[in-house]
Amino acid sequence: MSEICNRLNRVNDRIRLTAQNAKRAPEHVRLLAVSKTFPADAIRAAWDCGQRCFGENYAGELARKATELADLDIEWHFIGHLQSNKTRLIATFAHWVHSIDRLSVAERLSHQRSPDMPPLQVCLQVNISGETRKSGVSPENISELAHAVATLPHLHLRGLMALPAISEDPTTQRATFALVRSIRDRLIEEGLTLDTLSMGMSGDLEAAVSEGATLVRVGSAIFGSRL
Ligand SMILES: *Cc1c(COP(=O)(O)O)cnc(C)c1O
Numbered sequence: 001m002s003e004i005c006n007r008l009n010r011v012n013d014r015i016r017l018t019a020q021n022a023k024r025a026p027e028h029v030r031l032l033a034v035s036k037t038f039p040a041d042a043i044r045a046a047w048d049c050g051q052r053c054f055g056e057n058y059a060g061e062l063a064r065k066a067t068e069l070a071d072l073d074i075e076w077h078f079i080g081h082l083q084s085n086k087t088r089l090i091a092t093f094a095h096w097v098h099s100i101d102r103l104s105v106a107e108r109l110s111h112q113r114s115p116d117m118p119p120l121q122v123c124l125q126v127n128i129s130g131e132t133r134k135s136g137v138s139p140e141n142i143s144e145l146a147h148a149v150a151t152l153p154h155l156h157l158r159g160l161m162a163l164p165a166i167s168e169d170p171t172t173q174r175a176t177f178a179l180v181r182s183i184r185d186r187l188i189e190e191g192l193t194l195d196t197l198s199m200g201m202s203g204d205l206e207a208a209v210s211e212g213a214t215l216v217r218v219g220s221a222i223f224g225s226r227l
Pocket of ligand 1: 034036079202203221
């Protein structure tokens with residue numbers, strides 16, 4: 001068995017154990033393998049081990065890998081910062097986008113998504129730690145954006161994505177993820193249908209799953225450290 005397969009199995013074990021401890025059904029937590037910077041061969045090895053969803057941060061890299069791996073039934077997720085001049089590549093190659101943080105890029109993606117394809121599945125990225133340098137919409141502005149995105153014809157709003165400031169402290173990690181969940185719950189009370197909480201990475205997936213993550217984005221724990 002490949003090293004990548006071993007690591008993938010370990011990550012799936014972590015998710016399953018944590019979900020069970022939190023009295024959640026493990027199948028309600030999907031694993032997104034974040035393959036940015038790793039070669040197509042590494043993705044193939046993970047695919048051979050049963051992994052089907054992969055996440056990329058750069059539009060050009062996503063397009064290249066999706067083309068090279070077109071023989072595999074992969075679900076591609078774009079999780080990086082959205083640049084307006086790259087939306088067409090993303091609308092063409094991605095199934096999901098996690099990082100919507102302004103209406104203008106959402107409108108471009110909806111406009112550029114082919115009506116022959118299924119709608120692009122999207123999450124809004126919430127800037128939960130309030131860092132000015134990071135992308136993401138603030139909790140104060142998320143409701144307005146969510147209601148606007150929900151009306152776009154070729155997008156399907158699924159939920160929220162969070163990329164909190166790194167913390168080694170599980171209590172802090174859980175408090176932050178609980179905040180994201182409460183924002184999601186507030187949007188549901190406002191009438192939106194949201195089934196996705198994209199949160200948790202290699203170092204904090206236990207805290208995220210304990211607080212309701214439905215999708216964890218894991219890179220280094222599967223593919224090793226990025227160069
Ligand atoms: C790189 C990245 C990840 C994966 O991070 P790891 O710590 O390698 O698991 C998850 N989400 C986003 C948005 C990323 O850019």
